[in-house]
Amino acid sequence: MRxxxxxxxxxGYAQxxxxxxxxxxxxxxxxxMYDPQADDRQRENVRRAADACPVKAITVEPEDAAAAGGKAGASRVG
Incomplete structure (x- = not known):
């Protein structure tokens, strides 16, 4: 995941x-500060964090989208 x-x-709400x-x-x-290449074991925590972002500043891309240049399947979730 990227x-x-x-x-x-x-x-800076820090959710x-x-x-x-x-x-x-x-x-x-x-x-x-954040790890743009977070470990897949953190996927659920990252999804919750993105969903909780009050200003929707976090975009999570699946690993296959990151490998393909970040175009396919990208979604802004938080």
Whole structure:
């Protein structure tokens, strides 16, 4: 799975860091750091985190879409 966070849209609510702390972390009050190539074992936590994002800043792409250049099957979910 491949993650993309629109950092211009992100407002630092930190719901993602709370729900998937192995993938998303907050540095300071507003700086979000994340692993764009999160392990598939984190898939459910990442899905919950993306769904919980109040500003829908997180896009999750399936692994096959990432391998194909990120075009097929991409969806903005959080």
């Amino acid at each position: 993650l993309v966070v629109d950092l211009n849209r992100c407002q 993602c860091a709370f729900l998937a702390p192995e993938v998303f972390t907050m540095h300071g009050d507003e700086a979000l």
